[in-house]
Amino acid sequence: MDVPRRHIPGVPGVVTDGVAAGARILAAGGLVAFPTETVYGLGADARNPDAVARIFAAKGRPTDHPLICHIASVDDLAPLVAEVTPAARALADAFWPGPLTLVMTRSAAVPDAVTGGRDTVAVRVPDHPVALALLRAFGGPVAAPSANRFGRPSPTRADDVRDELGDGVDLVLDGGPCAIGVESTVLDLVSDPPQVLRPGGISADDIARVMNAPVSATSSGPARAPGMLEAHYAPGARVEVVSADAAAARAADLTAAGTSVALLAPHAISPLPDSVLVLGPAGAPDAYAALLYAAFRRADAARCQVILAVPPPARGIGVAVRDRLARAAASA
Numbered sequence: 001m002d003v004p005r006r007h008i009p010g011v012p013g014v015v016t017d018g019v020a021a022g023a024r025i026l027a028a029g030g031l032v033a034f035p036t037e038t039v040y041g042l043g044a045d046a047r048n049p050d051a052v053a054r055i056f057a058a059k060g061r062p063t064d065h066p067l068i069c070h071i072a073s074v075d076d077l078a079p080l081v082a083e084v085t086p087a088a089r090a091l092a093d094a095f096w097p098g099p100l101t102l103v104m105t106r107s108a109a110v111p112d113a114v115t116g117g118r119d120t121v122a123v124r125v126p127d128h129p130v131a132l133a134l135l136r137a138f139g140g141p142v143a144a145p146s147a148n149r150f151g152r153p154s155p156t157r158a159d160d161v162r163d164e165l166g167d168g169v170d171l172v173l174d175g176g177p178c179a180i181g182v183e184s185t186v187l188d189l190v191s192d193p194p195q196v197l198r199p200g201g202i203s204a205d206d207i208a209r210v211m212n213a214p215v216s217a218t219s220s221g222p223a224r225a226p227g228m229l230e231a232h233y234a235p236g237a238r239v240e241v242v243s244a245d246a247a248a249a250r251a252a253d254l255t256a257a258g259t260s261v262a263l264l265a266p267h268a269i270s271p272l273p274d275s276v277l278v279l280g281p282a283g284a285p286d287a288y289a290a291l292l293y294a295a296f297r298r299a300d301a302a303r304c305q306v307i308l309a310v311p312p313p314a315r316g317i318g319v320a321v322r323d324r325l326a327r328a329a330a331s332a
């Protein structure tokens with residue numbers, strides 16, 4: 001594995017053994033941003049309520065919104081939950097490390113600060129060498145939401161974390177761009193049947209196959225998970241979801257009205273006014289997911305007022321991308 005780079009705000013170019021430094025900072029109650037296969041997380045020692053409180057302060061996030069506990073392997077699950085159920089074991093064997101978060105009945109070891117006082121805890125094993133090295137070096141559960149300010153798009157590159165949180169984080173571990181690009185699937189294993197609270201890289205069908213039982217897949221509608229608001233993941237620009245057929249005409253209308261427009265679509269759209277910032281074509285759902293949040297940030301950097309988004313097809317991770325686009329659009 002490449003030695004991760006340590007970035008200290010205001011001291012460019014400083015490189016040390018970032019993982020060891022990160023583990024020390026976590027043990028001391030500090031905040032470490034780290035890459036995962038989905039998005040960058042903002043981590044703290046999950047057993048230290050004061051450290052966890054710093055996460056909420058850095059993000060500007062309401063403290064009743066629960067966090068995900070990241071662990072190095074399924075062997076670290078038992079202390080956090082009341083019982084490692086057969087379903088949890090089967091799903092962990094099938095999908096961990098990977099973009100599946102399991103919501104289970106918690107043990108007394110998990111502080112209220114992590115769960116927002118709920119009797120459940122969300123847990124996952126991230127599939128990224130830097131995240132796993134950090135978790136192993138630290139030797140305990142790391143509570144981490146996405147490393148963005150509350151309501152904003154999740155960061156998929158280390159520079160995005162610095163832009164979002166600046167000095168609010170003690171260390172940013174740079175693992176390059178995130179391969180998946182949208183947040184993990186959140187599966188509530190306490191409800192019967194189990195329910196997908198947030199679509200992500202593992203589909204409800206994938207889960208149902210492993211469980212050999214029905215799974216309820218809710219991919220749109222009002223807030224379902226605590227802290228999972230209808231309006232979320234939003235860039236500064238207003239996001240408008242449009243069909244491929246309507247995109248060119250809408251871009252022309254907005255441009256004629258003096259509005260600066262960016263366009264994100266799976267395929268090339270034409271004709272387009274010259275002034276439109278084309279953020280793609282984004283390609284197949286996987287590629288679209290990997291591009292999504294960086295495209296939002298590009299549009300903001302170019303000071304676009306509107307992002308026209310043609311959604312990918314609702315297959316595979318396309319379901320998650322459509323969910324995030326709808327939530328970003330709901331923030332307008």
Ligand code: TXA
Binds near residue numbers: 118185
């Ligand atoms: O991919 C990801 O999941 C990223 C990376 C960093 O792991 N993390 C992430 O965390 O997206 P966050 O905090 O932005 O989203 C956590 C989601 C929220 O929708 C929250 O409501 C849900 O997990 N969640 C956490 N604990 C829960 C619980 N006890 N019951 C139900 N939902 C829970």
Ligand code: MG
Binds near residue numbers: 145
């Ligand atoms: Mg988040």
